[in-house]
Amino acid sequence: MAAETTQQEEASGPLQRWTQRAIQNPERIYRGLFYAAMVFFMFTTLFPFYWLLVLAITPEGQLLGGSYLPEIDLFGASATFPLPVPQGFNPAAFIEVFDQLPFHLYMLNSFALAISTTVVVLIVASLAGYVFGRLDFPGRAFLMLGILAISYFPPAAFVVPLFEAFTGNAPVVIPFTSIPLFTPPRLLNSPGSMVMPFSALFMPLSVFILTTFYGQIPDGLEDAARVEGTTRLGALFRVIMPLSAPGVATAAVLTFIAVYNEYFFSSIMATSPEAQNWSPIVGGILSFQTQYTTQFNLMGAASIVAVLPVVVLVIIAQERIVSGLTAGALKE
Amino acid sequence: MAQVKLEHVTKRYDDVTAVDDMNLNIRDGEFVCLVGPSGCGKSTTMETIAGLTIPTEGEVWIGDREVTNLPPKDRGIAMVFQNIALFPHMDVYDNISFGLRLRDYPKDEIDKRVERASDIVQLEEMLERMPDEMSGGQRQRVAIARAIVRQPDVFLMDEPLANLDAKLRVHMRTELQRLHKELDTTIVYVTHDQAEAMTMSDRIAVIDGGELQQIDPPLVCYNEPANLFVAGFIGSPSMNFVNGTVTDGQIESKNFSVAFDPAMVDGIGPGDDVTVGIRPEDVYPVDESGGLAHPTAEIHARSDVLEPMGDEIFAYLLLGDGDTSMSQEAATDDQLLMSIEPDSNMQEEDDVSVVLDRRKIHLFDDATGDAITHGLVDVTGGDESTGAPAETDD
Structure with a gap:
């Protein structure tokens, strides 16, 4: 048997030998595929940033000055360099961004909106997650389904009615009648008009995440906390939430990033893209485009500046998430 | 507090x-x-x-x-x-x-x-x-x-x-x-x-x-x-239970009968069905029953399985034509568990004769399960109701 195999191996070509080896030792192939996939994803993720950087440090006058792929001379044979390189070097664009517009205020707006939305979402979704995850009551499945159904609505469907309501000109009426209910305050150009719809839109995801996590905390721990002197609510915030730290962190990071990057609602709720109207980062970036000029280099620089805080946040949060998972603290 | x-x-x-x-x-x-x-x-x-x-x-x-x-x-x-x-x-x-x-x-x-x-x-x-x-x-x-x-x-x-x-x-x-x-x-x-x-x-x-x-x-x-x-829950191993019927001054069960003192037993009369309960330690081999004031008549049995625990041995006895292959339910009348001294020379499959301590026999009403009495003879006046039999010798 063994002799036969060696004979076969000797007889076959290199491809066949390679296949044979791969079948006997698939680890190598898996590892190879893993690296191939890694490189692919790294490239597709990082290339846009690189391209932004190239645009940002190219002086404004050179922006439309021809190909970003330089011809290089390889010992007589000319070739095209496969990566774009900046046409010139103008790091001042990163300062210019804050000179031309109060870009830091746009960032502050986005930060404030994202943080307040995250806080609202975490508190309300924690209560909902506690109820859905730990209590048994009639209609629970139906309510969960309701939340799921609402999260399927396209956000655009809410824009017009919400805009009308937040304008505060006419009273809200009972549907299909003209009976007025109340006249809402004018919320346009204020954080209220953005935090409220954001919270509602991003709530379902957090509710689902937290329901799963809170449902896994053993009943005994909650009972122990209650006997020791907390209320149910106290047990939620003192025991269940800390033990679900990975879930809470996940919900928080997802909500924060979603709001930080949000543009659709805020562009409408802020009637003009100005910082004092609570226009967010994307509003600021788009303001570098005027009727006659588009300052791609400043837009690129602004985008990079805007992304940095999120990168830092995710790195920190990821450490927390990983440490929370590896602690394995939930095992009783 | x-x-x-x-x-x-x-x-x-x-x-x-x-x-x-x-x-x-x-x-x-x-x-x-x-x-x-x-x-x-x-x-x-x-x-x-x-x-x-x-x-x-x-x-x-x-x-x-x-x-x-x-x-x-x-x-x-x-x-x-x-x-x-x-x-x-x-x-x-x-x-x-x-x-x-x-x-x-x-x-x-x-x-x-x-x-x-x-x-x-x-x-x-x-x-x-x-x-x-x-x-x-x-x-x-x-x-x-x-x-x-x-x-x-x-x-x-x-x-x-x-x-x-x-x-x-x-x-x-x-x-x-x-x-x-x-x-x-x-x-x-x-x-x-x-x-x-x-x-x-x-x-x-x-x-x-x-x-x-x-x-x-x-x-x-x-x-x-x-x-x-x-009675069944407290005590390990559990108390023996045998079905019995009351006759005049006697309780008849399938394999043995015990006499009782009518003064100790209220509310039952001839013909009533009762359950007789006896703890393993209140079953004695005949040759060790000398100290018993109120033994029952001898009961003939065959030892089935012995479980040595170190400080005592639990012996499963088969009464009458007892058959181990019978279902748990049917077998209870034919089985008796006793605890014996660890130095006993009893072997498995031995023929043995045992007596029960009548002071320690419990009767339970079959219909309600409630206890009727915890002793078939009157021992009031004596101090033996809860103490060990040894105390009477002192």
Whole structure:
């Protein structure tokens, strides 16, 4: 048997030998595929940033000055360099961004909106997650389904009615009648008009995440906390939430990033893209485009500046998430 | 410190009644065990005392307060859980001081109390450890320290030793008893392990099917069980039960009959069906029965299986034409379990003759299961009703 195999191996070509080896030792192939996939994803993720950087440090006058792929001379044979390189070097664009517009205020707006939305979402979704995850009551499945159904609505469907309501000109009426209910305050150009719809839109995801996590905390721990002197609510915030730290962190990071990057609602709720109207980062970036000029280099620089805080946040949060998972603290 | 009182407490879940009209009166400073098989409602009973479950009907009193609808935190109780339930994200100090911190005690008072509690359970060196760095016994001690640090009126312990290994369990049992002596607090203790109940408690509350069967000191439960369930549940191995019929001055069973003193037996007459109960240690080989004042007639049997335990041997006897292949139900009349001295020369498949101690034979009403008598002869006036037979010789 063994002799036969060696004979076969000797007889076959290199491809066949390679296949044979791969079948006997698939680890190598898996590892190879893993690296191939890694490189692919790294490239597709990082290339846009690189391209932004190239645009940002190219002086404004050179922006439309021809190909970003330089011809290089390889010992007589000319070739095209496969990566774009900046046409010139103008790091001042990163300062210019804050000179031309109060870009830091746009960032502050986005930060404030994202943080307040995250806080609202975490508190309300924690209560909902506690109820859905730990209590048994009639209609629970139906309510969960309701939340799921609402999260399927396209956000655009809410824009017009919400805009009308937040304008505060006419009273809200009972549907299909003209009976007025109340006249809402004018919320346009204020954080209220953005935090409220954001919270509602991003709530379902957090509710689902937290329901799963809170449902896994053993009943005994909650009972122990209650006997020791907390209320149910106290047990939620003192025991269940800390033990679900990975879930809470996940919900928080997802909500924060979603709001930080949000543009659709805020562009409408802020009637003009100005910082004092609570226009967010994307509003600021788009303001570098005027009727006659588009300052791609400043837009690129602004985008990079805007992304940095999120990168830092995710790195920190990821450490927390990983440490929370590896602690394995939930095992009783 | 306080008494605990349950009045007509009933807890129903949809169509299941977990606790059925429970009346319990636990005195101040008493150590009471709730025992019963799994699912008998003992844990639910404890949860109603703790306030983790609100009873469907009835009232719960702790001390002189009615607490039926109070949340657990306002009841002056502390609880030790079966799964220990330490907060995994807090170190030992934080776990123990959790309740005190919630109640805003001053820092030095907390320190003092934690020190004392950890001293009692011998954990002083471990205050900075996390729960997952400790062994099962240490964790359980932390849980106990967490309970005693608040100096509650009542301790509730829900099978606190169930998850420990056998050796540690015996050790913790003694520690708990010492703790009770030291603190002198009312303790309600749930267990399905009757050894724990027998050894630790002042009184045992035997619960079955959500109903209280008997609440009495351990030896009373053992010697004078109120009904068939208590008789079968308390004692290991279990009491022998044989079906019998009352005739004139005699109780006839399939393989033997015993005479009884009519003065001891109320409310039954000839023709009534009863269950005869006799504990394994009250069955004697004929040649060792010399000291018995009131033996029955000899019963002929064949030894089936011997189980040497070291300090005694359990011998399974077959009576009459007893056949081991018979079903458990049918076989009870033909089987008798006895305990004999470890130096006995009895072999398996021996023919043996035994007698029963008539003073220790229990009769139970077949219809209700209630005990009729705990002895077929009148021994009042003598001091042998609970003591060992040896005492009469002194």
